[in-house]
Amino acid sequence: MAEWHSQVLHLLYESFGWIAFLSWSVSFWPQVLLNYKRKSVVGLNFDFVVLNFTKHSSYLVFNAAMFFSPTVQAQYHRKYGPDELIPVAPSDVAFSVHAVALTAVTLVQLCIYQRGAQKVSFSARVITALAWTAAAVFLVWQGAAHHRWLEVVTFFNYIQLVMTSIKYIPQAWMNYxxxxxxxxxIENILLDFTGGALSLAMMILQSADQGSLQNLVGNVGKLGLSLEVMLFDAFFILQHYVLYTDRSSRTVESAAPKVVEKSEYRAVDVSEH
Known part of the structure; x- marks a missing residue:
């Protein structure tokens, strides 16, 4: 059975995992609370939320299957070696469950709060449909037909990696x-960056303990997730703190339609006479 060689590295790994879980999990709440406080989702890109839900749902499938399924774990050890640790921690599973739940809440907010002229684009709907269609086909082809369950869950991991690479683009473009x-x-972004950095540190610690890079190869989705998150979050931090510091409040006011009461018109008419 695979085991840790250094208890110190193992302790650091578990600690970083739960801190990353807290950072990533808490990162969802500022946006949800901001939407609730404003009773508006103006400024939050709908494509980002829809793609994000697909990303986290597929990542949950990978993490849960890799952590709980003896069949998937046995196939992983046959492929990468019996001494290799499973590259999914309990904190990874907990994060995915929380992420899917909070993203679902955000989807509901898109439906009930003021949205202006915003809507989910045709391209985002097509990308989402293609992702889930491909997942269903792969599930039947590799899973039901050939019982290659590791390949199936790995495919879900690739889906989340692709979704991560494109989900931020609509929001970044909208901000621009x-x-x-x-x-x-911005609190969402700062916490998200922290989670990404700690997740990357976890993989480095595990590789150092095992003296092997199989941990990175066996969970390339987590490696790509951490790097992509840090890259995009750095860009959002640049947008918020450097590029668009002066015109932000004026832009949001102009984005929401102004409602003028009839009493205001009457007041103007009286003053003119």
């Missing part, structure tokens, strides 16, 4: 067009 980050929680 509006020259504003209002409506997009």
């Amino acid at each position: 067009r509006r020259k504003s980050t209002d409506g997009w929680s």
Whole structure:
């Protein structure tokens, strides 16, 4: 059975995992609370939320199957070696469950709060449909037909990696067009970056303990996730703190339609006479 060689590295690994879990999990709440406080989702890109839900759902499938399924674990050890640790921690599973739940809440907020002219784009709907269709085909082909369950869950991991690489683009582009980050929680980004850095540190610690890079190869989705998250979050931090610091409040006010009461018109008419 695979085991840790250094208890110190193991302790650091578990500690980093739960701190990353807290950082990533808490990162969802500022946006949810901001939407609730404003009763508006103006400034939050709908494509980002939809793609994010697909990303976290597919990542949950990978993490849960890799952590709980003896069949998947046996196939992993046959492929990468019996002494290799399973590259999914309990904190990874807990994070995925929380992420899917909070992203679902955000989807509900898109439906019930003021949204202006925003909607899910045709391209985002097509990408989402293609991702789940491909997952279903792979499930039947590799899973039901050939019982290659490791290949199936790995495919879900690749889906989350692709979704991560594209989900931030609509929001970044929207911020650029509006020259504003209002409506997009910067606290979310700072916590997200912290989670990504700690997740990467976990993989490095495990590789150092095992003296092997199989941990990185066996969970390339987690490696790619950490690097992509840190890259995009750094760009959002640049947008918020450097590029769009002065015009943010003015842009959001102009983005929401102004409602003028009839009493205001009457007041103007009286003053003119």
